[in-house]
Amino acid sequence: VKDSSLRVPSGTKGTVIDVQVFTRDGLEKDDRALAIEKAQLDSYRKDLKEEYKIFEEAARERIVRLLKGQDSNGGGTTKRGDKLTEDLLSGLELVDLLEIQPSDEGIAERLSQIQVFLKEKSAEIDEKFAEKKRKLATGDELTTGVLKVVKVYLAVKRRIQPGDKMAGRHGNKGVVSNILPVEDMPHDANGVPVDIVLNPLGVPSRMNVGQILETHLGLAAKGLGEQIDKMLQQQRTIAELRIFLDKIYNKVGGEQEDLNSLTDDEVLVLAGNLRKGVPLATPVFDGAEESQIKELL
CATH class of the missing domain: 2.40.270.10 (DNA-directed RNA polymerase, subunit 2, domain 6)
Structure with missing residues (x-):
């Protein structure tokens, strides 16, 4: 196996900002490639969780707006006949809010629509993560004869000069x-x-x-x-x-x-x-x- 790697000229100073390891499809990945893959998945999972949290917060605000001032028919931590005040609603988790059954049928219908929307978004995010995981797990298409490619990205400081x-x-x-x-x-x-x-x-x-x-x-x-x-x-x-x-x-x-x-x-x-x-x-x-x-x- 021939090592045809490029090397940084001696005397170059810089900060490593990213490392990517590409392995030919069918070959077993080494520990470093697996560690990078895991870090990428963890980062992607975190981003998706934050994305879903934004949807949850928006849904929560809308539910509180809809239920404020309504009478409850039970469900969640409320009892039939309870007046749904802002103080009461703001102390509840989103799961409890979705279980409340308001007396107004129109508002109950809108709450069920919000619940369906959140389920769809959750499924969509799970699907995105599964697709990302599948792409990372499969090998990379490399040129003929190449078994592995490692790319190291360096950030190098340069002194400013005319023309920059x-x-x-x-x-x-x-x-x-x-x-x-x-x-x-x-x-x-x-x-x-x-x-x-x-x-x-x-x-x-x-x-x-x-x-x-x-x-x-x-x-x-x-x-x-x-x-x-x-x-x-x-x-x-x-x-x-x-x-x-x-x-x-x-x-x-x-x-x-x-x-x-x-x-x-x-x-x-x-x-x-x-x-x-x-x-x-x-x-x-x-x-x-x-x-x-x-x-x-």
């Missing part, structure tokens, strides 16, 4: 035209150099507006960190730190944070962690508005 294409999460993309030493980059009044320069002709037509707003949000986060660092160096009071942190966390943005529950020591630790910048999260299409970014700046 970069993309953001806003659908924006562009090509790197030049890379300069940091001392040759434009800088602000304080001598802080900029990280990247965009060609102004490529901003509006190439979906970079969202990226620019996000970049300004990053600038605001860095500036807030510098202000916190300055307050710590000046040994400002804990009360002043609390007021400033409250403005950041609770005056701008959606989620509110209970900073009053933190002790003075915890506030100092939090402020110390924010010296280099305040972490901010924003969705892609419904992100921070210009007015909110200006407020942070």
Whole structure:
């Protein structure tokens, strides 16, 4: 048997992100091939379970909506004549909800339809898993004379260079035209150099507006960190730190944070962690508005 494997050149550094073993149909699979097959099946089973769970949650919400305010004819953990309140229904498992028999025949019919739908989805998912298992169990069609093929996928880091294409999460993309030493980059009044320069002709037509707003949000986060660092160096009071942190966390943005529950020591630790910048999260299409970014700046 001839080994005609390709080999990675010496000196190559990378991270193995995937290994695939293909065995000719009819040959016994080795331990590694069986382990990979089992991992793939486990991952697929997990995905299918999550898919079915989504259907179950949707069905549960719909059943609670249908039964709320109805009278029960028994079934499940309820008795004939029980009033089906939201509190009662929300504490029941999906199996118990499906066993309830409402007095309204129309709603009872819709509940049976939901039950049939869930059974069909469960059977469909079982069938998908069985098909996947069958495909993995059968051997692979390889070229004549080849008994086994092993593919190892490497992720290799590369230094960015002119001509490389970069993309953001806003659908924006562009090509790197030049890379300069940091001392040759434009800088602000304080001598802080900029990280990247965009060609102004490529901003509006190439979906970079969202990226620019996000970049300004990053600038605001860095500036807030510098202000916190300055307050710590000046040994400002804990009360002043609390007021400033409250403005950041609770005056701008959606989620509110209970900073009053933190002790003075915890506030100092939090402020110390924010010296280099305040972490901010924003969705892609419904992100921070210009007015909110200006407020942070």
